[in-house]
Amino acid sequence: MKIAKVEFQGTARWAAITDAGAIDLTPLLEAPEGAHPLLSEAGVQRANNYVAGCSPDSALEDFSFEPFLPAPEKxxxxxxxxxxxxxxxxxxxxxxxxxxxxxxxxxxxxxxxxxxxxxxxxxxxxxxxxxxxxxxxxxxxxxxxxxxxxxxxxxxxxxxxxxxxxxxxxxxxxxxxxxxxxxxxxxxxxxxxxxxxxxxxxxxxxxxxxxxxxxxxxxxxxxxxxxxxxxxxxxxxxxxxxxxxxxxxxxxxxxxxxxxxxxxxxxxxxxxxxxxxxxxxxxx
Structure with missing residues (x-):
């Protein structure tokens, strides 16, 4: 799975990137700005299961990328x-x-x-x-x-x-x-x-x-x-x-x-x- 932070319609959010576009992963997060729940094995599995039942929320041409920085301490x-x-x-x-x-x-x-x-x-x-x-x-x-x-x-x-x-x-x-x-x-x-x-x-x-x-x-x-x-x-x-x-x-x-x-x-x-x-x- 490809996980990215994207900007869509003026809002930054974490998303799964597919060939068809971006699927908003906000429903899986405790806080929309934090990606940490997506970084564990269990979190990846939940995201895979969630994405399997979703269509893209935005097409590839409708969003831009933010730096991939999941609030690193280091x-x-x-x-x-x-x-x-x-x-x-x-x-x-x-x-x-x-x-x-x-x-x-x-x-x-x-x-x-x-x-x-x-x-x-x-x-x-x-x-x-x-x-x-x-x-x-x-x-x-x-x-x-x-x-x-x-x-x-x-x-x-x-x-x-x-x-x-x-x-x-x-x-x-x-x-x-x-x-x-x-x-x-x-x-x-x-x-x-x-x-x-x-x-x-x-x-x-x-x-x-x-x-x-x-x-x-x-x-x-x-x-x-x-x-x-x-x-x-x-x-x-x-x-x-x-x-x-x-x-x-x-x-x-x-x-x-x-x-x-x-x-x-x-x-x-x-x-x-x-x-x-x-x-x-x-x-x-």
């Missing part, structure tokens, strides 16, 4: 998690023993088909196509063997980065990762029951139709299970938390010379079985 992003991405740094380093992590704020994301904003402070807006985990069942010190059972579903992220601002300080990248609307997420979450494992998911990023990133989760240094187990060691994962799992080689900063996004560009992040996240670029 948005945790993973850096340099594809083996080829580590090689891309050309520093001769071995594969890391532990994941590199940083946090993003919800305000740093826009929705599918809405523009990424290149801020007036920099011309170095870069793309990073990623697959993101949405946590269903929370927990602390989750065993690796049980970790994937805590996944509600997967969505796509363009983990947009202001490159010169990630180098402002010695030990952090926070400021360059959190400019308002510099990244995007969505358009929906595909529930975990739609996947036969998570270890060979293809991921591609295109800019103006040109393939820039092309890899598979088979090449992750730290698998989805590794990440959930590691992160939950030091913090309690909560329902609705998001873990973005890293970007493959091919970001604009790695070209010689670098190729950054500019107004009018269109970025498409896609993964079979999940979908496609598309955004233009504007100045702000």
């Amino acid at each position: 948005i945790i992003c993973v850096g340099v998690n594809y083996a080829n991405r580590n090689e891309e740094y050309r520093d001769g380093s071995n594969l890391p023993k532990f994941p590199s992590l940083f946090m993003r704020a919800p305000t740093s994301f826009t929705a599918h088909d809405r523009p990424l904003v290149r801020p007036r402070e920099s011309e170095q807006l870069d793309y990073e196509g990623e697959i993101a985990i949405v946590i269903g069942r929370g927990g602390r010190r989750i065993a690796r063997e049980q970790a994937t059972a805590h996944i509600a579903g997967l969505t796509l992220m363009n983990e947009g980065t202001i490159r010169d601002w990630v180098r402002h300080a010695k030990f952090n990248v926070t400021q360059g990762k959190n400019f308002d609307f510099s990244g995007s997420i969505g358009p929906w979450m595909v529930t975990a029951d739609e996947f036969d494992g998570f270890d060979s998911l293809a991921l591609q990023t295109r800019v103006n139709g040109e393939l820039r990133q092309d890899d598979s989760t088979a090449n992750l240094i730290f698998s989805f299970a590794d990440l959930i187990a590691y992160i939950s060691t030091f913090t309690t994962l909560k329902t609705g938390d998001i873990i973005s799992t890293g970007t493959p080689p091919g970001a604009g900063a790695r070209f010689d010379p670098p190729v950054y996004l500019k107004p009018g560009d269109v970025v498409e992040v896609s993964a079979p079985g999940i979908g496609m996240l598309r955004n233009g670029v504007t100045d702000g």
Whole structure:
């Protein structure tokens, strides 16, 4: 099932997305603004049963997408998690023993088909196509063997980065990762029951139709299970938390010379079985 937050006739609501349109899931929610009841196995089953007896409330052309952010307490992003991405740094380093992590704020994301904003402070807006985990069942010190059972579903992220601002300080990248609307997420979450494992998911990023990133989760240094187990060691994962799992080689900063996004560009992040996240670029 595809679950999304959509805007229809001036109102934001959670919906199931089908080939024919959107089915309003508000009757299944304790509060219309909160998607958490849809993120458990039981919630997904209730939604499947409900959708089976419904016709779309709105056609595909009659609504727009909101960012897929089910009120996360935490948005945790993973850096340099594809083996080829580590090689891309050309520093001769071995594969890391532990994941590199940083946090993003919800305000740093826009929705599918809405523009990424290149801020007036920099011309170095870069793309990073990623697959993101949405946590269903929370927990602390989750065993690796049980970790994937805590996944509600997967969505796509363009983990947009202001490159010169990630180098402002010695030990952090926070400021360059959190400019308002510099990244995007969505358009929906595909529930975990739609996947036969998570270890060979293809991921591609295109800019103006040109393939820039092309890899598979088979090449992750730290698998989805590794990440959930590691992160939950030091913090309690909560329902609705998001873990973005890293970007493959091919970001604009790695070209010689670098190729950054500019107004009018269109970025498409896609993964079979999940979908496609598309955004233009504007100045702000």
